[in-house]
Amino acid sequence: MSTDIYGIHDWGDGLLRILENGHIGLCHPERPEAEPTDLLSLVQNLSQRGIATPVLIRVTDFLKRRIEEINLSFADAISEMDYKGRYQGVFPVKVNQQAEVIERIADYGHPYNFGFEVGSKAELLIALSLNLPAEAAIICNGIKDSEFLNLAASSLKLGFNIFIVLESPRELELVLDVVKNTDVRPQLGVRIKLTNTVSGNWSESSGDRSTFGLTIAQIMDVIETLRAEGYLDCLCLQHSHLGSQVPNIIEIRKSVQEACQFFAELRREGVPLRYLDLGGGLGIDYTGEKTASANSINYTLREYCLNIIETVKDMMDANEVEHPVIITESGRACVAQSSLLIFNVLEATHFDSEIEVVAQDDDHPYLLKMLEIQTYLTRERVQECWNDLKYYRDEIRALFRRNQVSLAVTARSERAYLYLIMKIKQVLRDPEAMTEDMKQALVQVADIYHCNFSLFQSLPDVWAIDQIHPLAPLQRLHEPPQRVAILSDITCDSDGKIDKFVLGDGVSDTLPVHDLKADEDYFLGVFFIGAYQETLGDLHNLFGDTNVVTIGLDDAGGFEILKEQDGDTIYEVLSYVEYEPKRLLSSFKAIVETAVKKGKVSPADRRQMIKAYTDSLNGYTYFEHSDH
Numbered sequence: 001m002s003t004d005i006y007g008i009h010d011w012g013d014g015l016l017r018i019l020e021n022g023h024i025g026l027c028h029p030e031r032p033e034a035e036p037t038d039l040l041s042l043v044q045n046l047s048q049r050g051i052a053t054p055v056l057i058r059v060t061d062f063l064k065r066r067i068e069e070i071n072l073s074f075a076d077a078i079s080e081m082d083y084k085g086r087y088q089g090v091f092p093v094k095v096n097q098q099a100e101v102i103e104r105i106a107d108y109g110h111p112y113n114f115g116f117e118v119g120s121k122a123e124l125l126i127a128l129s130l131n132l133p134a135e136a137a138i139i140c141n142g143i144k145d146s147e148f149l150n151l152a153a154s155s156l157k158l159g160f161n162i163f164i165v166l167e168s169p170r171e172l173e174l175v176l177d178v179v180k181n182t183d184v185r186p187q188l189g190v191r192i193k194l195t196n197t198v199s200g201n202w203s204e205s206s207g208d209r210s211t212f213g214l215t216i217a218q219i220m221d222v223i224e225t226l227r228a229e230g231y232l233d234c235l236c237l238q239h240s241h242l243g244s245q246v247p248n249i250i251e252i253r254k255s256v257q258e259a260c261q262f263f264a265e266l267r268r269e270g271v272p273l274r275y276l277d278l279g280g281g282l283g284i285d286y287t288g289e290k291t292a293s294a295n296s297i298n299y300t301l302r303e304y305c306l307n308i309i310e311t312v313k314d315m316m317d318a319n320e321v322e323h324p325v326i327i328t329e330s331g332r333a334c335v336a337q338s339s340l341l342i343f344n345v346l347e348a349t350h351f352d353s354e355i356e357v358v359a360q361d362d363d364h365p366y367l368l369k370m371l372e373i374q375t376y377l378t379r380e381r382v383q384e385c386w387n388d389l390k391y392y393r394d395e396i397r398a399l400f401r402r403n404q405v406s407l408a409v410t411a412r413s414e415r416a417y418l419y420l421i422m423k424i425k426q427v428l429r430d431p432e433a434m435t436e437d438m439k440q441a442l443v444q445v446a447d448i449y450h451c452n453f454s455l456f457q458s459l460p461d462v463w464a465i466d467q468i469h470p471l472a473p474l475q476r477l478h479e480p481p482q483r484v485a486i487l488s489d490i491t492c493d494s495d496g497k498i499d500k501f502v503l504g505d506g507v508s509d510t511l512p513v514h515d516l517k518a519d520e521d522y523f524l525g526v527f528f529i530g531a532y533q534e535t536l537g538d539l540h541n542l543f544g545d546t547n548v549v550t551i552g553l554d555d556a557g558g559f560e561i562l563k564e565q566d567g568d569t570i571y572e573v574l575s576y577v578e579y580e581p582k583r584l585l586s587s588f589k590a591i592v593e594t595a596v597k598k599g600k601v602s603p604a605d606r607r608q609m610i611k612a613y614t615d616s617l618n619g620y621t622y623f624e625h626s627d628h
């Protein structure tokens, strides 16, 4: 049995496991004793039903577990610390707005009065359509116009526990205008700008330069205006947001401490605050490293909850303020783990070759020296061999540019180079030979595995902010991978690649992969992509939404398809970018008809060509591969 080179045990968080047959298994989070669901069989099964890769799989059991864990961990911390207030979480709709996900969150969160954070009118309309418990909070953040404010204020009358958070001084005037025209006493919140900054990819959401929130001076002005207008009693919530994926628990503690001090001071100013909303920040350990680095976290969920409850309790007690209701807006932590993307590898480009080049008497001296490298290629001298190989290859290339060697000689040198790279890679399989320099060198000669997905549609944060998602083959996990690769998508953009991977021994620039077999699809899974990725994806090269299936796991290693959504057809994506597919078809028909008239194609060809065009219009935007 090979070791867990992809580190699945470290980052899998008990949700994924390597099965005896070398496939990845999805484990039932509530019933660890249940037989895991074989992910490869699941994908093959979907494909037999016509649901092809790339496919996004949402595992409802994983989502349910997270919603429960977050709520129960806060409940435990509250009872452990004897905290007198309660916890009420909300899910920020922007993190995953898909109806299927939102409706399930509302459902799983129902017993815990779990609510929603909305940042736009559209998101507010979603929240107002859900059958939420009366206590569940709806937090209205973001820039709001009077329509947004009107709807939010009047929803209070319908029994929604809705809060309007003032994000900027300008908004106060607008809010007052709106509420003065109604008979509603709104529940207002104020977003404060914490001075404390956090590290990680989203550090700019915190500190003085953060875009949203009121400065200390502005908050005092807001209080005075509300007092003067007779609305100070409506200001019951304080909001702050530290950023997303905060890697370090100490930073969370410090920010919570600062938020609490604001809270206590505002209470002293006579503001009847009751709710302390601490925003997002709870991270996911994407790399399994358990460190305070951008794609990892140095704390557990339990620790996060305990630290928040303890800090708020201590701060409130010290300030003699009664314990507030604590709200958090953890979106990533709720949904990230519940979605995975599966795609197939289409082909590989190798930067080495098995084809031996044998020295000939009339070979160029540099080529002969290159071939001689084999005689001293050992673990100890591998770096020297690599340097020599590059030197001789480059010298021959230089001679070619100066017209001093022929194309045929250069081609022989290039072949020899590829053959010797293969020999060097063999030596580098020995971990002892792998120095840092050789790791770098290996990246330059790694294979490129061309994969059936669009990075821009399915994994935009990998492109935009170097987010790392764990990734592993679904199969052959007991077979040592023979090759190393980087992955390229099917957009024709050189940025459409993945070149950072989580492995058992840390983050690597290459991914160990297995040789492709002619008669077997090789599937890769990208895990923990439920947060932000679906929402931020775009139509680069007109690759549209992938197929999506929502599944439930059963105890016997099976699964049930709970919902299936076809990915975009080419017809649909063309419509999104203002084409009228029917007109495109008519134009194409006219072009083909002209060709028939000129005798360039036969009437039977015409039928074939129009069928191909129509089939493409109605087909998947991704590579439609044949089943093996």
Ligand SMILES: Cc1ncc(COP(=O)(O)O)c(C=O)c1O
Pocket (backbone or CB within 6 Å): 092, 095, 117, 141, 205, 241, 243, 244, 245, 279, 280, 281, 282, 283, 329, 330, 331, 332, 333
């Ligand atoms: C106001 C607000 N709340 C909550 C979140 C979600 O945070 P997280 O990514 O930690 O779930 C965000 C995201 O940036 C946000 O801006």
